Amino acid sequence: MIDGLERFVNWYGRPVTASPRRLEDPPGAAFLLAALGAHAAARFAERIAALDLTPPQTGLLRAIAATPGQSQQALAQLLGTPASRLVGLVDSLADRGLVERRRNPADRRLHALHLTADGEALAERIEAVGREHDDAILGSLEDEERARLRALLARIAEDQGLTPGVHPGYRRL
């Protein structure tokens, strides 16, 4: 406090003399988190667009890579989305020969999802793109800072009950 003036800190950690409601005095760190998260998501979407993939397609492909053989219902539950939404997404990947539906002979209602060889190869490309993306977003941080940030975010994610590896955007807004 100087001269009775309250002091604030703007987005960038710089002290700012108090004045009624400035755009640089945001509601809080959670807003910063939301803004930065949207930015990161948009930049990632641009990168994977070069692979002709949308973010939901990418997430589904990763989920199938991680847990092959699951039914569409099971995947829908994991991702937190209606099963009807998966149909189109799986179609779009299957049409390109990245994913295949294997009917279960014992219960012909079930479609087990697997990656094809092309799908596996693309999954590895996605991982590489993810690393590039990570460097582009967090490049201004030292390795140690990056690790600290990751640890803090991980704590929050666990506390908030997020499913590891799943973007909550599959759920409503």
Place this chain on the structure above:
Amino acid sequence: MIDGLERFVNWYGRPVTASPRRLEDPPGAAFLLAALGAHAAARFAERIAALDLTPPQTGLLRAIAATPGQSQQALAQLLGTPASRLVGLVDSLADRGLVERRRNPADRRLHALHLTADGEALAERIEAVGREHDDAILGSLEDEERARLRALLARIAEDQGLTPGVHPGYRRL
């Protein structure tokens, strides 16, 4: 490295023995940032829905509160959205008596935007909701950790060229 096995760290910072592509081994911290950001945005949307506001309405109201008297074009530029989109948003706030368009007598094409008394009051409610939201998302962190997280996020936001106080969701995806 133990026994030639690479070691990974999952979302929650726990070491994980290497195995081919697990959902718990995410592409990187930027993904965690995007996921957590979407979560925070969704939780905030729920809170302000109680004030009968959508996130874009809230952001616009905050922007007008911070820089009153601006034209819609100027605000569109600040928020990074087409001016045509502002029309409906301003309408929705003006119909509720939260915002008013004041014609400029010198140049009757211009509409200067201002908050009404009700709008000012709501802006303060929004700030309070923002603080509650912040506590709900970051409640598991100590004060010092929270400050450190904020500082790291602020560094990234500045490095990435985000406009302080503006959610990039006004821009495309």
Place this chain on the structure above:
DNA sequence: TATTGTTATACTCTATAACTATA
């Protein structure tokens, strides 16, 4: 002719619910 604000249109994404095929 240029600019502010507005309207019209079309497109994308998504959830809900109805439908089919299998059980």
Place this chain on the structure above:
DNA sequence: TATAGTTATAGAGTATAACAATA
């Protein structure tokens, strides 16, 4: 009757482009 998957429909949100008023 119940479940997996699919299709149909409808709604929200948004960008693009045409338009009207004013300069």
